[in-house]
Amino acid sequence: xxxxxxxxxxxxxxxxxxxxxxxxxxxxxxxxxxxxxxxxxxxxxxxxxxxxxxxxxxxxxxxxxxxxxxxxxxxxxxxxxxxxxxxxxxxxxxxxxxxxxxxxxxxxxxxxxxxxxxxxxxxxxxxxxxxxxxxxxxxxxxxxxxxxxxxxxxxxxxxxxxxxxxxxxxxxxxxxxxxxxxxxxxxxxxxxxxxxxxxxxxxxxxxxxxxxxxxxxxxxx
Numbered sequence: 563x564x565x566x567x568x569x570x571x572x573x574x575x576x577x578x579x580x581x582x583x584x585x586x587x588x589x590x591x592x593x594x595x596x597x598x599x600x601x602x603x604x605x606x607x608x609x610x611x612x613x614x615x616x617x618x619x620x621x622x623x624x625x626x627x628x629x630x631x632x633x634x635x636x637x638x639x640x641x642x643x644x645x646x647x648x649x650x651x652x653x654x655x656x657x658x659x660x661x662x663x664x665x666x667x668x669x670x671x672x673x674x675x676x677x678x679x680x681x682x683x684x685x686x687x688x689x690x691x692x693x694x695x696x697x698x699x700x701x702x703x704x705x706x707x708x709x710x711x712x713x714x715x716x717x718x719x720x721x722x723x724x725x726x727x728x729x730x731x732x733x734x735x736x737x738x739x740x741x742x743x744x745x746x747x748x749x750x751x752x753x754x755x756x757x758x759x760x761x762x763x764x765x766x767x768x769x770x771x772x773x774x775x776x777x778x779x780x781x782x783x
Contacts, residue, residue: 563747565635569610569754570625577609577754585782599773603723606755611720613651621651628749629659632719635747636660636696642688642712646701646731647719650675656698656719667693672708673700688712701731710734714742719749721759725768755781 569577584593584602593599608615612626636643647653653673660669670684687694689712697710701722713735722728735744750756758781762769 563745564760565631565747565749567610567626567628567631567749567751569751570627572625573609573612573751576614576624577606580606580609581782585779588779588782596771596773599778600723600769603755603759603769603778607720607759608649608651610751610754610756611647611649611652612655613649615651623651623655628719629656631749632656632717633659633663635717636664639715641714641742642694643696643715643717644710644713644735645696645698645717645719646704646721647698648700648702648722649720650700652719653698653700660696660698664695665693668695669698670694670696671698672704674703676703685710699731701727704731704734706730708734711736713744715745715747717747717749721748721756721763723759723762723769725763725766725770728763757781 580602584606587593587598587602593602605615609624610628612624612628614622614624616622632645645656647656650673653671657669657671670688672681672684676684685708688697688710697704697713702724711734716732716735722731732746748756748760750760758778759769
């Protein structure tokens with residue numbers, strides 16, 4: 563299921579500037595490696611999510627409709643929900659927003675900085691505690707090996723461009739012991755890198771190992 567998220571004027575400004583820069587780099591032959599192309603994809607994706615990371619690693623938040631749209635979806639949804647987000651900045655922003663809206667006890671997070679000794683309990687709380695409704699995770703960290711079949715809804719706040727990570731994260735809710743239908747929802751901003759990433763994921767193309775240079779260029783023009 564796709565849910566559209568309109569870019570704010572501030573996002574449109576920054577996105578246009580970043581897209582122009584990426585296109586210039588592309589035309590100058592400076593995006594000749596997979597890693598350099600993926601870096602530009604990630605920067606555009608961060609703007610869609612509502613922040614910019616400067617060269618000195620400083621993070622600047624920009625106005626975004628994405629968390630508002632997420633809460634609208636959650637208000638329409640019953641049962642437990644997994645929310646996958648690729649960036650730590652988004653995970654903490656989502657946690658703060660949902661804790662304010664639904665209470666601290668309703669939310670758990672699971673990402674790279676989560677202490678190892680706490681991880682098993684976090685999963686147990688989500689699976690077994692009825693007050694814990696939302697699991698906010700980083701798919702690169704939580705998308706492998708965990709059993710989260712208590713969820714009936716999985717929301718991709720942002721998508722990894724790595725196909726294997728997407729497939730594994732989908733499987734967390736769809737385990738052998740899952741008896742409920744699972745709904746998967748992608749938050750997407752029209753005409754942005756969001757669409758490029760999801761289009762390739764659905765086509766089973768792994769951008770992490772195969773960047774389609776000319777196709778990407780079309781998205782930058």
